[in-house]
Amino acid sequence: MSGKPPLRLASNAVIPGSDRPEVPGVRCEKGHxxxxxxxxxxxxxxxxxxxxxxxNGPRPSVGTLLxxxxxxxxxxxxxxxxxxxxxxAEVQSxxxxxxxxxxxxxxxxxxxxAEVQIRGWSAFVVDRGAEGGTWLQGPGSQGWDKLGRNExxxxxxxxxxxxxxxxxxYLSAWPT
Ligand SMILES: [Zn+2]
Numbered sequence: 475m476s477g478k479p480p481l482r483l484a485s486n487a488v489i490p491g492s493d494r495p496e497v498p499g500v501r502c503e504k505g506h507x508x509x510x511x512x513x514x515x516x517x518x519x520x521x522x523x524x525x526x527x528x529x530n531g532p533r534p535s536v537g538t539l540l541x542x543x544x545x546x547x548x549x550x551x552x553x554x555x556x557x558x559x560x561x562x563a564e565v566q567s568x569x570x571x572x573x574x575x576x577x578x579x580x581x582x583x584x585x586x587x588a589e590v591q592i593r594g595w596s597a598f599v600v601d602r603g604a605e606g607g608t609w610l611q612g613p614g615s616q617g618w619d620k621l622g623r624n625e626x627x628x629x630x631x632x633x634x635x636x637x638x639x640x641x642x643x644y645l646s647a648w649p650t
Contacts, residue, residue, distance in 0.1 A: 507531035578639025
């Protein structure tokens with residue numbers, strides 16, 4: 475293990491200009507890198523050999539966000555959602571992508587209202603303290619839960635996030 479850097483910081487650390495963070499996964503016989511729980515390669519469909527040794531690789535997109543206006547964002551990186559997310563430091567550095575949205579009727583949307591962070595193979599919604607708050611509806615749930623200020627929650631496949639009167643749905647690309 476002498477070749478490993480002694481201080482590998484959190485796997486979500488995204489250094490501007492660096493490659494995507496590495497995560498543990500498995501490879502198909504063609505070498506495509508997949509979530510460790512898949513049985514077939516998501517890219518080519520080949521079965522993952524049983525007992526394939528786990529290895530680290532650059533993290534593929536963990537899924538997509540679908541907005542209520544039909545727009546779609548791939549989640550290779552996290553996102554900032556608001557009326558003016560492009561000016562935020564995380565977007566300027568390239569660590570996050572900007573999802574610029576106007577509020578729905580009778581709601582207010584902050585310049586950076588909510589955030590989606592990617593850690594490992596998982597996506598998390600984070601409230602950014604804007605007026606009106608950030609809301610989450612889990613898959614199969616009928617109600618909305620309001621996040622506490624700056625609270626974060628993991629997104630399950632099919633979760634809906636609401637902020638500023640708008641709704642985004644998280645679809646995982648991988649088994650969760
Ligand atoms: Zn493959």
